[in-house]
Amino acid sequence: METHSTPAAPLLRAENLGKRVQGPEGPLVILQGVTMELRHGEAVAILGASGSGKSTLLGLLAGLDSPSTGETWLFGTALGGLDEDGRAALRAGRVGFVFQSFQLLTSMTALENVMLPLELAGVADPRKAAEATLAEIGLGQRLHHYPAQLSGGEQQRVAIARAFAPRPALLFADEPTGSLDQATGRRISELLFRMRESSGATLLLVTHDPGLAAACDRRLQLDQGRLVPPS
């Protein structure tokens, strides 16, 4: 098992990834033969229609799920050799997430949501770092608001702050503008790329929005579970 990573080596590499599940009418192939890699600092968009397997691929690449076939190397470590705890430890403090449905914890304030990954990463003063990140994204006045007291756009900004606060090396974003109107979506998109630029994080973005994908360095097209040349 490889355990080292160098700037020259890809940050994320997937080889022949496949995912098959048992459906009510027999086995169902969701992903098949996906081979790709992600290099330090680049932003890659995975495009595809609903049901094309985008979110499944993101889950496999982030180590949230195990593939039926193939292998993923994250930070040079083969995920297949790790159990779920090992994969979680690999993500801690180095991987950030932004979800379509925000996934903020409703019982926590904006500040506490952002502090959460910092606390898990063992940052010395998580409150200070979280406050700084929220201020950076323009929510310095909303620190103690609960998700229910924030608009959709504000919630997604908190989610972005939570993702970037521990200064991750790699950020996974799953349809980050999918639940937002066009104008808000555009602002969130700008924020996401601004934060990525300032942090230098590598970005893997899953979207069906060509506009959002256009802002990335590279685009991969997923169709019925297979990577196809971009249209």
Added chain:
Amino acid sequence: MNRWRFALRLFRRDWRHPELRLLGLALVVAVAAVTAVGFFTDRVDRAMALQASQVLAADLQLSSHDPIPPRYTDEARRLGLQTTRTLRFPSVLVNGDRTLLVEVKAVGPDYPLRGELRVRKSPGSAGQPVQHGPEPGRLWAQARVFDSLGLRPGATLELGRSRFTVSRVLSRDSTEAANLFRIGPGVLMALADLPATGLVTPASRVDHRLLVAGDRAAVNRYLEWARRDLPAGLSLVHTSNARPQLRRALDRGGRFLALASLMAVLVAAAAIALSGHRFLERQADATAILRCLGASRGLILQTLVLRLLLLGLMAALAGSLLGWLAQFLLAGMLADWFGAPLPAAGPAPLLLGLGTALISLLGFALPPMLRLGAVPPLRVLRRDLAPPPLSSWLTGLTALLAIALLMLWQAGEPKLAGLVIGGTLVTLGVLLAGGRLLVWLLTPLRRHGHGIWRYGLAGLARNPAMTSLQLAGFGLGILALLLLAVVRLDLLDAWDRSIPERAPNQFLINIQPDQVQALQSFLAAEGLPDAGFHPMLRARLTGIGDRRVRIDDYSDDRARRLVARDFNLSYGMELAPDNTIVAGRWWQPGQEDEPLFSVEQELARTLGIRRGDRLRFRIAGRELEGRVASLRRVQWDSFRPNFFVIGTPGLLQGYPTTYITSFHLPPGREPVLSRLVGRFPAVTVIDVSALMTQVREIITRGAQAVEYVFAFTLVAGLLVLAAGIQASREHRRQESAILRTLGLRRRALLQAVGIEFFTLGLLAGLLASLCAGATGWLIARELFGLDYPFNPGLWLVGLGASALGIGLAGLAATWPLVVHPPLQTLREG
């Protein structure tokens, strides 16, 4: 990362979450219920022990036919205990030409140390409690003395060589209630007057007593010291080895209270299970995000355990405080009944509160919590990845263990705990199966029903697992309350009925064989049916099997007391109706002359007598031997003459014998006694009305205590119901908003919710009534040996109250959701 600090932070944040607050509240309510009952029963237990000490007029009593050695008084004083002495002896009061056999008790100035002494200025006036005995030169006598001798208070009469003024009517001396074999009406005099009377000489047959009372710990130390080297002829009696009748009453009171507190535990368990289920279900999302952000399974579990422990600790403290406060109200109410403030509770219920909180959390929340560690991080992308299922053998097993542990702890006796656990398990099974059956039955109704009925019933079928769980939770709560109703109403009634209304209240002893016929005719002529005339012989037990009976062979006080004194033996061919053979056979016609004994089972157990053993007795200087043919259970509270040991006529006839009988003397017919004594002067009349009053009082107080415990458990049960409904509010809120958006009117929505909850309540009530009835029957029969009558009222109340209670509570809980603007609800998500 400091896991404690992280857990603390999470806990602080979780606290705002309705689910944790709900779980916390359920725990607080549970702990409050248990500790209030705990504090309360602890105080009542102590008060009941005090009641027992009333009979002794002390915390413990040393008695002997010889003067009690001074070292027993010295040691008591050394330990800071109060002491006083009494001397009791039969004597004759003389008023002119009239005489009366009385039992004189000479008491020290501090008498009684415990218990109650009441006197009246005249026979018709109200009794006044007094804290001391009569002054020198005065006598206090029971009303019958005045009646028999034609006296009025203030009259003078002779006792021995002294003349006394009979100044007061002695209306109550709580010790006398237990003095079953009193030979005449009681008279109290000052100990200081005794020497002048010349009544007591070294040869006199006098009952000397030393009464000791004080701090419980010191009394226990004294008890240990006195027990160590107790000489033969000196007996030690304390509150735990009082007379069998009284012990039986106290034991029953204790069992009823234990059962009542057991119900509080049951209700608590239902509350924890319901709210814990919702809390842990909600934790799945947060766990998935934490896992996604890199938290290990170990961290998830550790922080959850720490948070739950913290919650348990806080709930235990808050609940115990609440319980402690709540019991003051109960104690305030009970103070009047006990005639004195209840003693302060010990700290044990605090431990009970903490233990209950932790056991409940670990038993009902731990298994789902362990499964939270297995929540897939992928849930952040796919909400359909539900948290691992709640139902599993582990969940069931730990819940069962927790219930068993809590019940055993509360009941203090495995049999009682086992019965209630059995009832609970059967109920849970029936309720879960009933829930499933209901869902199944609702399927066609949902398809073919109309309007709000279809929607209301669909509410139950929507989530079969939740319906079953709610049914089980509600059903258990209702069962607990119904079971208490069974205890309070049916079992107590049955218990009360077990003491016959016209139970004998007068015993006649020292009846000479040639007086039996005449006395029988006398009682018949007075219209007073007797309980049969039984021969009675005084005998000393000298051997069991091959071994000689020696007091030092026994460590148990009761056993030592039994072997130190004479037994009252009887003989006969008929087994008394209140006696039941539990081992061996009662002798048959033709066995009259065989040397056989029948022994009361508790006595046999205490002295180590088994069926088949040979017993040797000494009667009037002669030894006789017989084989134990049977062991008997005696229903002591029948108040009929009963005997520890009965022999065959052939074995015991021919020895000096007197007869004993008992009869019921209705109120107002007391002059019969004077006529009886006048005609049969040698017969001793023993008035056991006082003892019966004492037993009934203790029973009634026990019942009232259970009733108040029941009231508290009822409040806890209502809160549990509210918590159960509260737990399902979240998805109802969302659903109500959608339905109202789709055009369902507010009233129709309320009707539908009403139909759902009334139906749920009806089924829970039906099943709980069934189980409560069955469990009540089992408890009555197996534990208390009572006949349990089927009570249709229980079913009606169970069904009606459950449907109405859950229906109204459901409506009340959903009312805010219905009036909440749907748009706002949908926006809030």
